[in-house]
Amino acid sequence: MDSRASVQARYEEILERFLFAPGTPEAELELAAAFELGRSLVCGKASPDDIVALHQEAVGHIARRHPTLLLGQIAGRLDQPLLELTMAHGMAFREQLDHRIQELVRREQASKLEALGTLSAGIAHDFNNIVGCILGFAEMAGDDLPAGSRGQGHVEQIVQACFRARDLVARMLTYARQTPEKTRRLNVAEQVREILAILAASLAPKLRVEFSDESGQACIQASPGQIHQVVMNLCLNAADAMLHEGLIQIRLQPAARCADAPPGHRDDLCLQITDSGPGMSPAVQARAFEPFFTTKAPHGSGLGLSVTQGIVHQLGGEITLNSRSEGPETGTTFRIYLPIDHSAPPGPGEAP
Amino acid sequence: MTHILVVEDDPQFCTMITQMLSQDGHRIQVAGNGEEGLRRIAEAPPELIVTDILMPGTDGIDLIMALNRQGSAIPVIAMSGGRRTIRAEFNLESAALLGVRATLTKPFTRAELRQAIAGALA
The missing domain is CATH 1.10.1240 (Methyltransferase, Methionine Synthase (B12-binding Domains); Chain A, domain 1)
Incomplete structure (x- = not known):
């Protein structure tokens, strides 16, 4: 400048x-x-x-x-x-202002689509079990009823409805798989700075955010929307946990420096987000990534962390949670491990 | 009549499939996860195993691999409804690679279950 x-x-x-x-x-x-x-x-x-x-x-x-x-x-x-x-x-x-608004609208739409995909995949297992139960019991009931009876006709309708439910889940899953985010080589530190600039405007005045970048310009393969959603979800959770006052520390560093990097992720890039909030009890920690589990009822959807985890897994990464709810220093730390893209950056004149 | 072990963590689904198989005259034992399943098999080896794939702890894939290591010849039917980021087909393909006799995608019909059992025991 x-x-x-x-x-x-x-x-x-x-x-x-x-x-x-x-x-x-x-x-x-x-x-x-x-x-x-x-x-x-x-x-x-x-x-x-x-x-x-x-x-x-x-x-x-x-x-x-x-x-x-x-x-x-x-x-x-x-x-x-x-x-x-x-x-x-x-x-x-x-x-x-226009640019910012357009960006927010675009990202919100992308988030909704991603949430739908992750959500449908998340509930598919339970949903298929539930439909499986209805279908199985309905068939047994139908077989027990006299052939051609009115009751058997009703049961046949239940069976048909189960097939429709099964097809619906299959379609949602197909849709979720067909719309993968277009990923590209991304400098994570740049993305985080961009997100923090947007975030700063929505945080309470006494909430401070510190960002320390030790990534050495490391890049990953992801879409900006995915990174945006992961960082935004975790930062907003951190802000919610601290209500009006506190510190959110964001740190980007090689996973090799994290003592508890999970196996297979020790060469990754680690994005660490720590809040100075009250922390989570072990019971809450155990269910934190579960879809629809929320401590923020009635306002929380219970989808933030499950969507975040879904995205991190899509990117071939891992997310870990450490939280301390007792003792003098409480707080929660999320670490996201993402594989580093070691390919050569595009040269000048090449399309990014 | 066949002695069948059903390994399934969803209690209601387990009840459903157990009743369905009992009505067809089979003798059923149940286990809530892979570990319990392996214990039941050690106590009284069944003639057929019908197992879910995604279960907490020792899952269906672990169970099948343990049986393969033991050199078990008990036929296995794998069933799955998929999970977040894991498609049912992926689980069932993995199970098929491990040598299961038949696979069932949840939800399935009584006819599909009967067909899978007939195929597995043939």
């Missing part, structure tokens, strides 16, 4: 050219340049106050370089570039 001094110098150039060529096509170009500069400033998080300060300083410098001109004259003539700069502020803000 440009240093403040070089931005200042560029803006002064623009102003000077504009000042000495009023009403010409060149002046229009200078206004456009001011606008672009303003936008890049805003994208670098400049506030309207920063922009006004930049302008005033530039006007001051120009006035000193051209003692024959009155400061009032210069300032008056330079209203327009300042207007352009501040308009750029509004425009860039709008663009960022």
Whole structure:
């Protein structure tokens, strides 16, 4: 990013050219340049106050370089570039906002689809057992009833309904398998930073988030949506656990440094998310990944962690849970182990 | 009449299949997981084993592998309804690779169960 001094110098150039060529096509170009500069400033998080300060300083410098001109004259003539700069502020803000909203909507939809897939796969086993029971008992009841009786007709309807339920689960599972997220080579640290920027806006003011990146730019194969959902779910859980005050520590490091890395994952990348909340009892820990299990009733769906685990498994990774609910230091740590992508990064000019 | 061991962790499903097989005149023993199943087999070897695949602890695949290691010749029918990220077909394919006589995808009909048993005992 440009240093403040070089931005200042560029803006002064623009102003000077504009000042000495009023009403010409060149002046229009200078206004456009001011606008672009303003936008890049805003994208670098400049506030309207920063922009006004930049302008005033530039006007001051120009006035000193051209003692024959009155400061009032210069300032008056330079209203327009300042207007352009501040308009750029509004425009860039709008663009960022629109972009953010689009991204959130897109991610929410992707999350819903993923949740459906993971959910349907998650309940398939229980559901098939349940339908199996209904089907089996119904058939036995039907066989016990007199042939051609009304009761047997009703039972036959139950059997047909079981077939429909079986087909429905099969279709949902097919759907879940047919829509795998398109994965690509992803720098996890970059993704985490992006997510934290979004997350920061929704956290209580006294909740702090610390991110320490020791990943050495390690990449994994995943879709941004998958990583987003995993990190977001775990961070929001952490935030919920701490209510209004506390610290969420996120750490990205080679799994080799984690003493309890599960077998087969010691060469992975480990994403660790720790909260300083009250921790989970052993009973809650045992059921934490179970679909529909929630401690946040009636608001929790009980799907966050099961969906998170489903995604981590899809990525060939593993998720572990450590929690301490007694003693002076309580809290919960989730570690996600994800296989590192050792393939060469795409070179310049190649499609990512 | 065949002496059949049913290994199934879902109690209601276990009741259902037990009654279905009893009505067909078979003598049934049940076990709630693979470990209990292996104990029952050691006590009184059945003529046929019908086992679920996904069970907590020693699952159906463990059970079949243990039987294979023991050189058991008891025919096995594997049944599965799949689970999160694991398709029923995957479990049943794994079981088939281990040499089970027949596989059943839950939910199945009485006719499918009878056919599987006839095939396994043939």
